Amino acid sequence: MSYQFIYFDLDDTLLDHKSAEAAGLKDVHRHFGLFENTGTEELIDVYHQVNSKQWSLYSQAKVTRDELQRNRFELTLKELGLDKSRYEEVGNFYMQAYRNHWQWLDGAKEAYYGILEKYPVGILTNGFAETQRKKFEAFDLYNSAQATVISEEVGVLKPHPDVFEYATEQAGVSKDEILYVGDSFSSDVEGGTQFGWNVAWFTQNGEADKHQKADFVFADFIDLKNLLKV
Template sequence: MTYKFIYFDLDDTLLDHQAAEQAGLSEVHDHFDLFDETSKEKLFDTYSEVNSDQWRLYSLAKIDRHELQRNRFEQTLEQLGLDNSRYEEVGQFYLSTYRKHWQWIDGAKEVYEKICKHYPVGILTNGFAETQQKKFEDFELNNTARHLVISEELGALKPDPRVFEHATKVTGRSASEILYVGNSFPSDVEGGNAYGWNTAWYTQNGEAEKHKQADFVFNDFRNLSNYLNI
């Protein structure tokens, strides 16, 4: 298959969101005496569970982004048995520290830049618009990607087909000519497949049945480069 356009997911595909999240939460833990009796691991695990559920509700339009931002720290503190009235200051501090720890996934920068020389590329991402825009600027993705699509600006989140419809339309290509590189099975692989895109799944996941649903599965960006013969 000769692809005519390649889209990349951003968080945990090109950029290591999980590492930045944990580093930000580590700083939160050290900064607030609120967490003196709580281990970092407990904070990480509780926040991860709460945050994932809040993003799920947000994607289903059951809460808005302001409720998501409030709930993820208010509920984390509540579940930890801590003073949840301090959710706002904790959340604001987290965002300020999270941004300091953004970095490329190992090997992604070199392969992404190589692909940009051979294919027109774009970024298609969920996430808060202002945060994602800042990442585009910090990593100069606005200089290399022809289209930067943030689902929040469209009023829907992946895997909503409206997101893929818009992202397809702006390329001027048909869905079957697009390859989407992403890490999320439901958002990227299932969402892309459902709209007729080809998908490359970046994962450490060993579930063979899920692997069959992607056109290509890889856990090292060098393998993606080999797959595209560049």
């Protein structure tokens, strides 16, 4: 297949969101005496469960963005049996701490810039728009990527087809000429392939039936570079 444009997902594809999130929550745990009788891993686990559910509801337009931001910490505190009225200060501190831990995933920076020498590239991401814009700025992605698409600014989240349609228009090529590199099975693999994009799935997932949904599956960026001959 001759690709004409390469789109990347951002969180947990190029940037290590999971590690930054965990480190930010550890900072929260250390900072607030509120958590003195709560284990760090318990906080992280409960937050993950609550946050994942809230993002799912948000993607289905069942909660607003403001409700998501409030609920994920208010409900975490409630689940832990702590003072849920402190959700706002905990949430604000977390966002500052989270930003201090942003970094590239292993091999992602080299692959991104190697691919950039041969192909036009873009970024297509879910996430809060102001946070993702800060990441674009921090990692110089505005200057390197030809298209930077944040689904929240489009008005719907991946895997909604409108996001992929908008991103295709921004790329200026036909949808079957795009390769999308992403880590999420539902948002990236299913969303992209159902719209007609080619998808390279970055995953450690060993489920062969899911692998068949993607055009290419890799766990090491060297394999992606080899696929694209860069």
